[in-house]
Amino acid sequence: MADMDTRRYYAENAEREWERLTETPVKGLELEGTMATLDDHLPDDGRVLDAGGGPGRYAVELAERGYNISHLDPTPELVDVAREKAASAGVAESIDHRLGDVRALPYPDDAFDATCCLGGVLSHVLDETERRAAAAELRRVTRPGGPVFVAVIGRLGAVRYGIKNSAESDVGPADWRVIEHILETGDYTEAAVERFGATEGWAENHTFRVDELETLLATAGLAPAEVVALEGIASNLHDELADADETAVEAIRRIAESLRRDRAAAEVSEHFMVVARA
Ligand SMILES: C[S@@+](CC[C@H](N)C(=O)[O-])C[C@H]1O[C@@H](n2cnc3c(N)ncnc32)[C@H](O)[C@@H]1O
Numbered sequence: 001m002a003d004m005d006t007r008r009y010y011a012e013n014a015e016r017e018w019e020r021l022t023e024t025p026v027k028g029l030e031l032e033g034t035m036a037t038l039d040d041h042l043p044d045d046g047r048v049l050d051a052g053g054g055p056g057r058y059a060v061e062l063a064e065r066g067y068n069i070s071h072l073d074p075t076p077e078l079v080d081v082a083r084e085k086a087a088s089a090g091v092a093e094s095i096d097h098r099l100g101d102v103r104a105l106p107y108p109d110d111a112f113d114a115t116c117c118l119g120g121v122l123s124h125v126l127d128e129t130e131r132r133a134a135a136a137e138l139r140r141v142t143r144p145g146g147p148v149f150v151a152v153i154g155r156l157g158a159v160r161y162g163i164k165n166s167a168e169s170d171v172g173p174a175d176w177r178v179i180e181h182i183l184e185t186g187d188y189t190e191a192a193v194e195r196f197g198a199t200e201g202w203a204e205n206h207t208f209r210v211d212e213l214e215t216l217l218a219t220a221g222l223a224p225a226e227v228v229a230l231e232g233i234a235s236n237l238h239d240e241l242a243d244a245d246e247t248a249v250e251a252i253r254r255i256a257e258s259l260r261r262d263r264a265a266a267e268v269s270e271h272f273m274v275v276a277r278a
Contacts, residue, residue: 003190003200004188004189004190004193004200004201004202004203004204005203005204006124006203006204006205007074007075009202009203010054010075010077010078010203011075011076011077011078014055014075014077014078014080014081015055015081017054017055017078017081018055018056018057018081018085020055020057020119021057021119023238024238024241024242025241025242025244025249025252025253026231026234026235026236026237026238026241026252027231027238028253029230029231029232029234029252029253029256030119030151030230030231030270030271031057032253032256032257033228033229033230033231033232033256033257033260033273034058034118034149034151034228034230034273035058035061036257036260037149037226037228037260037273037275038058038062038116038149041114041147041149041226041275042062042067042113042114042147043113043114043146045066045067046067046068046112046113046114047067047068047069047070047111047112047113047114048062048067048068048069048070048112048113048114048115048116049069049070049072049105049107049111049112049114049115049116049141049142050062050069050070050071050072050116050118051072051102051105051115051116051117051121051138052072052073052074052102052117052118052119052121052124053071053072053073053082053116053118054073054075054078054082054119055078055081055082055085056071056078056081056082056083056085056086056095056097057085058116058118059071059082059086059095060082060085060086060089060091060095062116063086063089063091063094063095064089064091066094067094068094068096069094069095069096070095070096070098070107070111070112071086071095071096071097071098072097072098072099072100072102072105072106073099073100074099074100074101076099079097079098079099082095082097083097102117102121102122102125102134102137102138103125103130103133103134103137104133104137105137105138105140105141107141108141109140109141110140110141110142110143110144111141111142111143112141112142112143112146113142113143113146114142114146114147114148114149115138115141115142115146115147115148115149115278116149117134117138117148117149117150117151118149118150118151118273119151119271120151120152120153120205120271121152122134122135122150122152122206122208122213122216123152123153123205123206123207123208124203124204124205124206125206126187126189126204126205126206131206131216132216132219132220135150135216135217135219135220135222136220136221138150138220138222138278139220139221139222139278142278143278144278145277145278146277146278147225147275147276147277147278148217148222148275148276148277148278149273149275150213150217150273150274150276151228151230151271151272151273152207152208152213152271152272152273153205153206153207153208153270153271154207154208154209154210154235154266154267154268154269154270154271154272155182155183155186155207155208155209155212156209156267156268157207157231157235157236157268157269157270157271158182158188158207158270159179159182159183159207160235160236160268161235161236161270162175162178162179162182163179164236166179171199174196174197174198174199175196175198175199177196177198178192178193178196178198181196182207186206186207186208186209186212187205187206187207188201188202188204188205188206188207189204190204208272209267210227210263210266210267210272210274213272213274214227214274217274217276218276221278222276222277222278223276223277224274224275224276225275225276225277226261226274226275227261227263227266227272227273227274228260228261228266228272228273228274228275229256229259229260229261229262229265229266229269229272230269230270230271230272230273231256231269231270231271232255232256232259232260232262232265232266232268232269233255233256233259233265233268233269234252234255234256235268235269235270236270
């Protein structure tokens with residue numbers, strides 16, 4: 001039986017998750033695009049929720065900018081890493097850490113001036129009704145008018161990864177069926193892998209088209225305001241650009257920045273974000 005359990009994956013890779021956003025120049029684009037977008041929309045100060053904050057990279061960055069952060073994640077190993085990172089950055093007093101789930105947030109209504117749900121958290125909520133519940137929770141805890149930042153795994157970026165990976169490893173028809181299944185449904189699940197007899201891989205996830213995320217947020221009463229391409233057209237070029245020199249990395253960053261508000265670039269991005277208003 002395939003084992004693609006999300007909780008186990010994050011428990012086993014907790015320390016590595018801290019490095020996730022700095023491992024390659026392309027991953028750096030996700031961090032840079034996310035922080036630039038947060039800086040554009042966040043109020044000057046206040047309380048910010050980091051729902052599914054994982055190892056705390058964004059919680060620490062925001063605490064260093066003076067915000068009071070509530071950091072929440074269901075993976076105890078990641079909450080431990082986030083606590084350690086906050087302590088070593090000297091911002092432990094500005095961050096409250098909690099174990100919890102985005103589908104049932106343990107905070108009162110309107111508790112936050114802004115809410116983040118970054119790096120694909122909603123992609124790990126596999127059931128559509130539960131994704132709607134999670135989006136409604138993000139709205140409920142954010143004060144009216146406050147920004148809600150939701151970044152997910154992009155469906156076309158995932159399919160492109162599948163094409164690249166499968167071509168390189170010369171896999172068989174079953175794996176191609178899974179890639180086509182992701183394109184049709186967005187879902188990369190144990191059930192699909194078993195049904196087609198494909199090779200098991202990464203943690204289960206749901207990948208999104210841009211319209212789909214906008215509709216999910218709008219259905220929860222959030223008003224989508226902006227679509228943001230994160231890795232954008234540099235997506236899936238991790239190995240190719242791993243040793244790029246400084247001139248190349250700077251140029252790639254400029255290109256990514258100039259396409260950050262381009263919807264087509266968001267559609268092919270490994271991760272994209274929608275900024276919405278509560
Ligand atoms: C790729 S990590 C992103 C972490 C962080 N937001 C970032 O961008 O660096 C995905 C995170 O989603 C969390 N997660 C998975 N299911 C969740 C759920 N139901 N509620 C809240 N977080 C969840 C995982 O524990 C993990 O920390």
